[in-house]
Amino acid sequence: MNALEDITSRIRSKEHKSVSHSPCVTINDLSFRYPSAERNTLEKISLTIGSGEYVALLGPNGGGKTTLLKAITGLVKPDSGSIELCCSDEHSARAHIGYVPQSSGSSHRSFPATVLEVVLSGRVVRRGLFKPLGQEDKQASLDALRVVGLSTYTNRLITDLSGGERQKVFIARALAGQPTILILDEPTTDIDSNSREEFYKLLKGLNRDLNLTVILVSHDIETVAGQAERIIYLDNQILFDGHTKDFTEQKIHQHA
Amino acid sequence: MTDTLKILLNKKYTNMLDLIPEIFQYGFMQRAFIAGTVIAIVSPLVGVFLIMKRYAMMPDTLAHVSFAGVALGLLFAWNPILTALTVAVLSTISIEALRKRTGIFSEAALAIFLSGSLAIATIALSLGQNLDTTALGFLFGSISTITTTDVWVILILGVVTVVSIVALYKELFLISFDEDLASASGLPTKRLTFVLLFLTATVIALAMKIVGILLLGALIVIPVIASMQAKLNFKMTILLSIVLSLISVYGGILLSYFLDIPSGGAIVLILLAVFLSSLLIKK
Numbered sequence: 001m002n003a004l005e006d007i008t009s010r011i012r013s014k015e016h017k018s019v020s021h022s023p024c025v026t027i028n029d030l031s032f033r034y035p036s037a038e039r040n041t042l043e044k045i046s047l048t049i050g051s052g053e054y055v056a057l058l059g060p061n062g063g064g065k066t067t068l069l070k071a072i073t074g075l076v077k078p079d080s081g082s083i084e085l086c087c088s089d090e091h092s093a094r095a096h097i098g099y100v101p102q103s104s105g106s107s108h109r110s111f112p113a114t115v116l117e118v119v120l121s122g123r124v125v126r127r128g129l130f131k132p133l134g135q136e137d138k139q140a141s142l143d144a145l146r147v148v149g150l151s152t153y154t155n156r157l158i159t160d161l162s163g164g165e166r167q168k169v170f171i172a173r174a175l176a177g178q179p180t181i182l183i184l185d186e187p188t189t190d191i192d193s194n195s196r197e198e199f200y201k202l203l204k205g206l207n208r209d210l211n212l213t214v215i216l217v218s219h220d221i222e223t224v225a226g227q228a229e230r231i232i233y234l235d236n237q238i239l240f241d242g243h244t245k246d247f248t249e250q251k252i253h254q255h256a
Numbered sequence: 257m258t259d260t261l262k263i264l265l266n267k268k269y270t271n272m273l274d275l276i277p278e279i280f281q282y283g284f285m286q287r288a289f290i291a292g293t294v295i296a297i298v299s300p301l302v303g304v305f306l307i308m309k310r311y312a313m314m315p316d317t318l319a320h321v322s323f324a325g326v327a328l329g330l331l332f333a334w335n336p337i338l339t340a341l342t343v344a345v346l347s348t349i350s351i352e353a354l355r356k357r358t359g360i361f362s363e364a365a366l367a368i369f370l371s372g373s374l375a376i377a378t379i380a381l382s383l384g385q386n387l388d389t390t391a392l393g394f395l396f397g398s399i400s401t402i403t404t405t406d407v408w409v410i411l412i413l414g415v416v417t418v419v420s421i422v423a424l425y426k427e428l429f430l431i432s433f434d435e436d437l438a439s440a441s442g443l444p445t446k447r448l449t450f451v452l453l454f455l456t457a458t459v460i461a462l463a464m465k466i467v468g469i470l471l472l473g474a475l476i477v478i479p480v481i482a483s484m485q486a487k488l489n490f491k492m493t494i495l496l497s498i499v500l501s502l503i504s505v506y507g508g509i510l511l512s513y514f515l516d517i518p519s520g521g522a523i524v525l526i527l528l529a530v531f532l533s534s535l536l537i538k539k
Contacts, residue, residue, distance in 0.1 A: 094440070094441060097440065118433065173437075
């Protein structure tokens with residue numbers, strides 16, 4: 001199935017969405033400590049995220065949210081415990097993850113690249129070493145830009161975009177790799193408050209229409225609580241894991 | 257005043273273009289232009305990735321380290337380009353190992369290698385007979401010292417560099433733009449960064465005879481910075497930087513011939529003029 005067929009068929013066939021959420025990420029007794037840290041950043045974390053779920057990871061600074069995302073993406077090797085993704089081997093697992101790293105704001109300020117060039121880089125994991133990107137990769141990138149509503153932006157420079165537009169481009173880059181899991185680390189840091197709502201609507205739409213599993217780290221508790229269906233509150237260990245409604249009613253004032 | 261310049265002044269500059277075919281009759285000028293073309297292409301080709309990865313100071317450090325290789329090559333009568341390349345590659349590996357094992361900052365590791373290699377170079381040159389003049393050619397660039405063997409080494413290593421960059425283009429783009437994403441995608445980012453530094457060491461070894469060790473950082477960095485002012489896409493930025501680099505190298509070689517000045521200085525002055533022009537055009 002080519003890229004265009006893959007994305008459009010997932011948009012059209014909403015019945016594709018699994019109601020029962022078959023396991024997509026399974027974490028067992030995961031612990032991790034940075035070499036200079038006095039205590040474990042992650043302490044015996046166990047959880048299962050189902051296919052098509054929209055999960056928000058909340059918690060204080062230093063609570064291990066980003067570290068947990070990095071462990072899922074393979075950027076951090078856990079000291080103990082295991083992570084299983086809904087794919088057999090590590091290589092194919094990585095091809096199923098679309099990752100939007102934490103934005104540093106200034107890091108892309110002077111990079112001379114167009115939106116299409118940036119989105120095309122999301123195809124690298126699919127293509128493999130030494131193999132040049134081709135027409136199929138370009139088509140997948142254009143499809144991804146269409147999904148995030150930036151199909152007219154292909155030739156614009158990434159440096160000329162607003163924070164919100166740039167984050168949409170990074171989501172398109174993740175989508176170009178045709179992932180089943182979309183992982184975002186504090187994606188709204190550089191986005192003004194007006195654009196945030198639109199951004200979260202886009203994520204909700206991707207989760208609903210493409211049946212993407214969305215795992216999101218955010219400090220924006222109130223907005224995220226209105227979007228995600230499940231919240232995991234992490235402060236080195238899991239303090240809350242449940243439906244958003246329960247968290248907003250019982251825990252938000254306690255933890256915010 | 258040089259004889260060539262006197263001739264030019266007597267002809268009131270109008271016949272300068274007539275002299276250009278004439279200079280290609282000289283073997284050393286043919287070699288300078290062939291080597292210069294290769295250098296002008298490969299320098300911004302590695303430079304664009306180094307600048308985007310915030311490694312803009314790496315070429316200067318590796319260039320100083322290469323000087324120790326040149327000095328050892330001259331002392332033992334080995335090809336100085338190959339000894340410089342060997343020392344630069346070994347230093348790249350050692351700098352990374354020192355940084356990892358001791359946990360010291362990258363800048364501190366670079367400083368140790370920079371001063372250490374200059375110490376080796378000065379001692380090696382003092383042990384040999386009349387090596388200082390040859391060494392000066394490497395420091396500031398000289399078109400008359402390029403041998404036929406040098407041209408072959410530059411051509412072969414130049415082709416290896418271009419092929420490597422083209423083959424790894426999409427990976428180098430990704431590790432330059434977003435290293436975290438590259439790692440999460442399963443790319444061997446550390447090995448790719450080492451390949452980039454190895455290619456930088458190669459370019460330095462190729463360019464040092466024409467541009468000079470003390471000046472070649474400019475050829476790697478300035479054409480890229482100048483072409484970035486045009487606000488083009490990534491591939492066009494690379495192409496424009498190569499064009500600007502070629503203009504500067506050809507212009508510098510011609511100035512060096514006609515005015516009898518070191519080619520490295522002439523090339524870098526033209527590069528600076530190109531850079532200032534790019535800022536003015538942008539405004």
